[in-house]
Amino acid sequence: MEIFGSTFDDSVFVAARDRLSASIPSYRAKLCEPRWFCKDTDTEDTTERQKTLKFRADLAFRRRQYESALRDYTACLSFIPDGNLSVRRDVLEGAARCCCHLGRREQALDTTEKLRAEASNTCHLTCVLQLELSIHQRFGDLRGQISALQRLCSLHPFNPWYWFKLASGSQSLLESSPQAGREAEVGGDEQRKENGELWLKACVGFVRSRLLFGILRIQQSSFVLLSSEKAMQDSDQALRNLKPTERSLEIISEVMAEDLIPEKMREDNQDGESLAGLSIKNFEERWWDKLTSAGLMEKEPGTFKMSQGTDSV
Template structure:
């Protein structure tokens, strides 16, 4: 009986064939001076690719310098010279233009450019970049509801990324604290029973979302810590510490905490975490359930909002 690996193919021991080494033509590398693309002569060419590079580099440099109007003009010029089949550079330039418009306070134009990117998204990487772009736009202009919706979509698209869950949880917690400040400032004026009920229902929703987000973050970070080291591990430990502090401030009852943990850990199976929702996967093969369908409805089914686990907004520890 042969032992596995004890035999070799005879071809391994054959002499390599004599190869004819053909002389290669000499190659002269192009040497560019720093910021060569800023020279007035850089555009003295009929090569569309060269013009695209010049405008792209000028835009990137202007962004780095904080001159967003100049960067927007450079990116706009670059867009005219990008080949139809060069989708990567086109997406990069459109995103740069959208971010410049955001910095310049041009909300409608920034969202319009984001919509162009959404029409060309073909894989999960594209969609992830688009959602992160929208989060930054909505955050800049204070569109809380839209920002929260984009973060929920990120959590649904990449359910095993703890940082999106952490961001969503922090936003819900901030919303609760803002409601507390707003409520104390408006305590002098009388409120109708309907307004009070609506405000309390909104607080309950934000409280519960914050709880499930921080619980999910903690679960994911603990799993990832087993494979991390160095500064990556340190970052996770810091985030885990912040998550524990946030849960202490939310103060869910032990029974509530256990019930939510069970719901939020149902899909945390190692095999599934490795295979599902891989970056770059075609959108045609990705079936993304909404945040409500995948987690929220399950949480509501266990009746958490009807238990004593909810702490009223004014009881949150500052």
């Protein structure tokens, strides 16, 4: 007895065999000369013109011919289709970096703002913030660096290097600000308040980075582990220089360790997540307000105390 469906009529497969025997048109790959894009072409194909300008700009940037690269990046923008956002982001970033190298800070930041407005996921926003950070670094703007790093810490709260850089930037700005004498008298209470905030941000960043490096080191090895251990040592030394009291250090550590739960750290991985509907608590709401409400304040750099008598040490 035959099982139902176990036999087939050969005629069912005839059409398939006929289709397979049909001739397939040959494919000829396009051959391009080396640096073909360096030659000017009068083609009406907008895609071809976009590629030519983009590749030529990239080559000029690599050669550090930033004026020429910026000119081609700018021209390239008008040939990019509206839907090709990845190429548009790449071109805008190249233009921003050219402006940075040419000393055109405001133009570079304006281009970065265009990228920020078009960011659609956390990876895009991270790239924009890192670009903004590099621009501020190029022009030695410590306040701009701190602002960008605060947003990076809010977006990636479990990245120890962002916290370490935030702390280092705050410490550098604190060390360069008026501390005492006639210079401090000019700013008065406002300068002392700013110094207090910088001191606290430095302490917070070094404590948080040290906690994160300690958690992540069990997963690390080789040069990555060495880098983490070096950063932990630098954080310890920086905290000794900042001289928080034991009670101040205890409060900072307690607040900054609240969300450092392995399960939560895995769940909070936002790489590539859409920004639509994504709730990112800002730096003040997530950490800063808790610390300031605890009464952490400073009087003088190097002799920081808890305000309102809350520090018993």
